[in-house]
Amino acid sequence: MKLDITKGIQRKGIDVPFEIEDAWGEDHWNGDTISYVRPVSFSGTYMLADETVIVRGVARAVIESPCARCLAPTETSVEAEVSEAFIRDIGQEREADDDQYMYSGHVLELDEAVRTSLLLELPTRILCKEDCRGYCSQCGANLNINECSCQKDLTHRNPFSALASLLNEDEEV
Ligand SMILES: [Zn+2]
Ligand SMILES: [Zn+2]
Numbered sequence: 814m815k816l817d818i819t820k821g822i823q824r825k826g827i828d829v830p831f832e833i834e835d836a837w838g839e840d841h842w843n844g845d846t847i848s849y850v851r852p853v854s855f856s857g858t859y860m861l862a863d864e865t866v867i868v869r870g871v872a873r874a875v876i877e878s879p880c881a882r883c884l885a886p887t888e889t890s891v892e893a894e895v896s897e898a899f900i901r902d903i904g905q906e907r908e909a910d911d912d913q914y915m916y917s918g919h920v921l922e923l924d925e926a927v928r929t930s931l932l933l934e935l936p937t938r939i940l941c942k943e944d945c946r947g948y949c950s951q952c953g954a955n956l957n958i959n960e961c962s963c964q965k966d967l968t969h970r971n972p973f974s975a976l977a978s979l980l981n982e983d984e985e986v
Pocket of ligand 2: 949950951952953954961962963
């Protein structure tokens with residue numbers, strides 16, 4: 814996602830509106846593979862103050878990720894405010910931990926700033942529906958589709974399995 818700032822260079826100190834879109838494909842987040850279902854859009858204004866470009870706008874994306882319980886592909890609409898300063902790279906040595914965004918020439922590379930803001934807006938656990946029941950830990954059935962009989966079996970079996978584990982403990986001593 815690139816922003817051409819030629820207009821802003823010609824008119825320093827003035828807010829220049831912009832609107833860009835970019836198709837991003839796959840990404841990684843929280844250990845999951847996610848994908849941007851539609852092109853990511855970013856619109857707002859930028860302004861040049863000396864050699865620094867101030868970019869302010871709103872980014873929008875639809876992100877598909879696996880449901881935290883049943884792994885079904887789940888779409889989430891995300892909207893994030895982005896407000897960042899980009900400093901012109903004039904080839905000076907910089908601190909290793911300096912995470913300032915840089916630019917050179919007349920083009921800003923916005924991917925990192927926009928991506929970071931969008932992913933911060935994602936909920937920590939994405940569910941396909943609020944009451945997703947996930948998979949049975951015993952038999953692996955998808956409980957959204959099928960009721961399994963594990964829970965019933967468990968209550969029947971319980972007295973015996975409790976006894977069995979008692980016997981095992983005795984043996985180990
Ligand atoms: Zn689910
Ligand atoms: Zn089951």
